[in-house]
Amino acid sequence: MTTPAPILAIDGLTMRFGGILAINELSFTAQRRQITALIGPNGAGKTTVFNCITGFYRPSGGTMTLVHDDGATFRLDRLHDFRICKYAKVARTFQNIRLFPGMTALENLMVAQHNTLMRASGFSLLGLFGAPSFRAAERQAIDLAREWLQRIGLLDRADDAAGNLPYGDQRRLEIARAMCAQPALLCLDEPAAGLNANESAALSDLLLSIRDDIGTSILLIEHDMSVVMEISDHIVVLDHGVKIADGAPRAVRDNPKVVAAYLGADEEDAAAVMEGGA
Amino acid sequence: MAAPASYPASAEPTAGFAFILKKAVISALVALVLFFLMIGIRTEAGSSGQLIYWTRFGELASIVGAVFVGSIVIELLRRWIGPVGGVELPASVRGGFAVLGRLLAPALLIFALLVPVIFYNQRYLLDLAILVMTYVMLGWGLNIVVGLAGLLDLGYVAFYAVGAYSYALLAQSGLPFPHFIDTYPYVALDFLQLGQWAFWVLLPVSGLLAALWGVILGFPVLRLRGDYLAIVTLAFGEIIRLVILNWQDLTGGPNGISGIPRPTVFGIPLTPGENGFAAMIGVPFSPTHRLVFLFYLILALALITNWVTIRLRRLPIGRAWEAMREDEVACRALGINITTTKLSAFAIGAMFGGFAGAFFATRQGFISPESFSFQESALVLAIVVLGGMGSQLGVALAAIAMIGGFELFRGLDQFRMLVFGGVMVLLMIWRPRGLIGHRAPTVFLQKRTEISASLVKEGHG
Numbered sequence: 001m002t003t004p005a006p007i008l009a010i011d012g013l014t015m016r017f018g019g020i021l022a023i024n025e026l027s028f029t030a031q032r033r034q035i036t037a038l039i040g041p042n043g044a045g046k047t048t049v050f051n052c053i054t055g056f057y058r059p060s061g062g063t064m065t066l067v068h069d070d071g072a073t074f075r076l077d078r079l080h081d082f083r084i085c086k087y088a089k090v091a092r093t094f095q096n097i098r099l100f101p102g103m104t105a106l107e108n109l110m111v112a113q114h115n116t117l118m119r120a121s122g123f124s125l126l127g128l129f130g131a132p133s134f135r136a137a138e139r140q141a142i143d144l145a146r147e148w149l150q151r152i153g154l155l156d157r158a159d160d161a162a163g164n165l166p167y168g169d170q171r172r173l174e175i176a177r178a179m180c181a182q183p184a185l186l187c188l189d190e191p192a193a194g195l196n197a198n199e200s201a202a203l204s205d206l207l208l209s210i211r212d213d214i215g216t217s218i219l220l221i222e223h224d225m226s227v228v229m230e231i232s233d234h235i236v237v238l239d240h241g242v243k244i245a246d247g248a249p250r251a252v253r254d255n256p257k258v259v260a261a262y263l264g265a266d267e268e269d270a271a272a273v274m275e276g277g278a
Numbered sequence: 279m280a281a282p283a284s285y286p287a288s289a290e291p292t293a294g295f296a297f298i299l300k301k302a303v304i305s306a307l308v309a310l311v312l313f314f315l316m317i318g319i320r321t322e323a324g325s326s327g328q329l330i331y332w333t334r335f336g337e338l339a340s341i342v343g344a345v346f347v348g349s350i351v352i353e354l355l356r357r358w359i360g361p362v363g364g365v366e367l368p369a370s371v372r373g374g375f376a377v378l379g380r381l382l383a384p385a386l387l388i389f390a391l392l393v394p395v396i397f398y399n400q401r402y403l404l405d406l407a408i409l410v411m412t413y414v415m416l417g418w419g420l421n422i423v424v425g426l427a428g429l430l431d432l433g434y435v436a437f438y439a440v441g442a443y444s445y446a447l448l449a450q451s452g453l454p455f456p457h458f459i460d461t462y463p464y465v466a467l468d469f470l471q472l473g474q475w476a477f478w479v480l481l482p483v484s485g486l487l488a489a490l491w492g493v494i495l496g497f498p499v500l501r502l503r504g505d506y507l508a509i510v511t512l513a514f515g516e517i518i519r520l521v522i523l524n525w526q527d528l529t530g531g532p533n534g535i536s537g538i539p540r541p542t543v544f545g546i547p548l549t550p551g552e553n554g555f556a557a558m559i560g561v562p563f564s565p566t567h568r569l570v571f572l573f574y575l576i577l578a579l580a581l582i583t584n585w586v587t588i589r590l591r592r593l594p595i596g597r598a599w600e601a602m603r604e605d606e607v608a609c610r611a612l613g614i615n616i617t618t619t620k621l622s623a624f625a626i627g628a629m630f631g632g633f634a635g636a637f638f639a640t641r642q643g644f645i646s647p648e649s650f651s652f653q654e655s656a657l658v659l660a661i662v663v664l665g666g667m668g669s670q671l672g673v674a675l676a677a678i679a680m681i682g683g684f685e686l687f688r689g690l691d692q693f694r695m696l697v698f699g700g701v702m703v704l705l706m707i708w709r710p711r712g713l714i715g716h717r718a719p720t721v722f723l724q725k726r727t728e729i730s731a732s733l734v735k736e737g738h739g
């Protein structure tokens with residue numbers, strides 16, 4: 001293989017909401033099998049970037065190119081809605097957890113394998129009459145779900161309603177659910193929000209294992225600087241929809257522009273940036 | 279930042295009597311405004327067209343008073359019997375209930391199979407049983423759309439009508455070619471030459487046509503949610519009825535269609551003649567045979583509906599329906615095509631409505647637009663809601679309770695609706711999530727634990 005193309009290349013991405021310019025000519029790349037963090041003060045436009053990548057918003061301008069390991073290339077700015085997950089294999093979590101609260105943890109992970117199972121069930125016709133090929137596919141899906149429940153330590157709560165799980169477990173279950181869609185790129189919107197120090201550390205381990213053991217590339221939005229500095233390979237800093245810094249964690253931490261942006265926004269965050277990773 | 283996702287809402291007995299009083303006063307005020315013109319002032323056109331009016335403030339006052347008192351009573355009842363679930367029953371009692379619950383469905387099924395044997399000589403009860411089963415089937419059909427997919431459909435009767443008219447028009451008569459015979463009533467003209475097989479060939483056709491209409495009506499409402507979806511589907515139901523009413527050439531308009539072929543036992547007619555079913559098996563002819571056959575027919579159709587629904591729920595499509603009810607945005611992020619998922623729910627729900635419609639047409643032998651009014655949609659929806667959205671057993675129980683109860687109160691004449699409404703209100707206070715309010719998971723690793731209704735979303739409706 002020649003030098004691998006970045007998994008995601010964003011070029012000149014612009015998103016306008018009426019008069020608001022939420023993202024302005026944003027360009028960055030996310031490398032394959034790396035964790036790329038997207039940070040910035042509140043309202044910087046991070047979630048909006050995610051919504052553009054995952055097809056919830058149609059960008060006002062710019063291109064987003066995703067390249068799979070096998071070279072298959074997808075223009076995310078031309079693909080929409082569910083197709084981004086189904087074909088381009090980009091899965092995401094949400095800033096406010098969006099599990100299916102009335103379904104069990106296991107069922108949540110099964111729904112994530114919808115497209116694989118749908119094909120195996122012959123669009124329900126084979127499945128209706130219990131075809132052996134479908135049953136085998138379903139067993140496989142359950143095995144994958146069980147594996148992920150094991151990874152996030154929720155195996156013994158597999159049959160509990162997702163809405164009944166503690167907050168930290170819900171966060172991890174949402175990540176597991178996204179991973180059950182077998183994505184090439186995993187987008188996580190503030191996965192550490194609301195977690196305590198122990199849970200944050202466990203989360204860091206989980207993300208590192210997703211990168212190293214599964215080989216999935218991760219795009220990470222996070223305010224918790226200890227997590228960001230510890231696990232990211234690359235950091236992109238956004239402020240008011242504009243990229244103000246882009247580089248290795250250490251370089252970004254020492255970048256005066258970044259410190260200024262955070263100082264302007266919130267003293268605590270600025271302090272966190274400075275202390276993070278130390 | 280993000281609040282922990284929904285925890286079971288705990289009943290809060292905080293508000294005291296002042297709150298109840300305030301609520302009652304507000305209700306009374308609303309009633310006053312609402313009824314002031316409707317009841318307080320009576321207008322009539324006089325002999326020469328002038329306006330005559332007089333006031334009826336006494337009646338108005340009594341109604342507003344009744345609303346005030348009623349509001350207090352309902353609020354107190356709500357406190358008193360409250361939604362169950364907050365009460366923890368001892369383990370032994372709960373175990374007993376669980377056993378009963380598990381036995382209930384088989385017991386009901388066995389009873390249903392025996393109904394024609396037990397009530398063989400009571401035509402009225404057999405008729406009623408057929409009616410109840412029809413509503414069970416309609417309830418199960420609508421349950422796919424409302425209970426599983428969470429799409430509030432107030433126009434389900436449209437598919438019932440499409441099924442009935444598809445069967446009636448295709449099976450019978452020169453209606454599609456009125457110029458052949460331009461007198462009314464049109465004589466039956468079996469233009470498809472299906473003979474005794476008409477019902478069996480046209481039953482699937484009617485279902486498929488209804489499913490097609492499910493998709494056609496589903497497209498425009500794909501983007502609508504909640505109240506908007508409800509209103510538009512309601513309008514669709516009315517449009518179909520009005521088209522049937524006004525397209526006289528095809529449907530016979532308000533006169534309806536008569537002489538619809540009766541069902542046959544797979545080609546053998548249920549008639550007294552030589553080649554009738556009774557002669558065939560060597561028993562004297564009785565008109566009850568047809569009733570018994572109709573009962574088993576609708577029972578079989580309903581059980582097929584139930585079987586398909588239960589199977590579909592455990593397939594990816596069914597899980598996608600429920601996931602869509604829980605959170606549509608998350609579904610899209612997981613690569614689920616919301617358009618096809620919604621349309622498939624509409625289509626399959628409509629298909630069962632179409633089957634039920636074809637059955638209705640063959641049972642009655644006569645159909646007219648009157649049978650497909652909004653009231654039918656509302657009744658079927660009430661059955662689904664009362665049953666507990668998504669619960670197959672609950673829907674069956676609710677259909678029995680509603681249709682049976684309706685007959686039970688027949689002696690009360692004009693007060694029937696009033697009593698019925700009152701009972702419904704009490705039931706919904708007692709069990710706000712329906713008779714069977716919990717959800718059974720579709721797949722499990724260790725054990726199947728019921729999910730409490732407070733966690734399960736009701737969809738956009």
Ligand SMILES: Nc1ncnc2c1ncn2[C@@H]1O[C@H](COP(=O)(O)OP(=O)(O)OP(=O)(O)O)[C@@H](O)[C@H]1O
Nearest residue numbers: 017020022040041042043044045046047048049095
């Ligand atoms: N759908 C929308 N319509 C209008 N404005 C929007 C919309 N979505 C986002 N915005 C605006 O875009 C800007 C960026 O919002 P965004 O949610 O992307 O910020 P963020 O970086 O994720 O912030 P936080 O750290 O608080 O999550 C905000 O000013 C927001 O008001």
Ligand SMILES: [Mg+2]
Nearest residue numbers: 046047048095
């Ligand atoms: Mg955000």
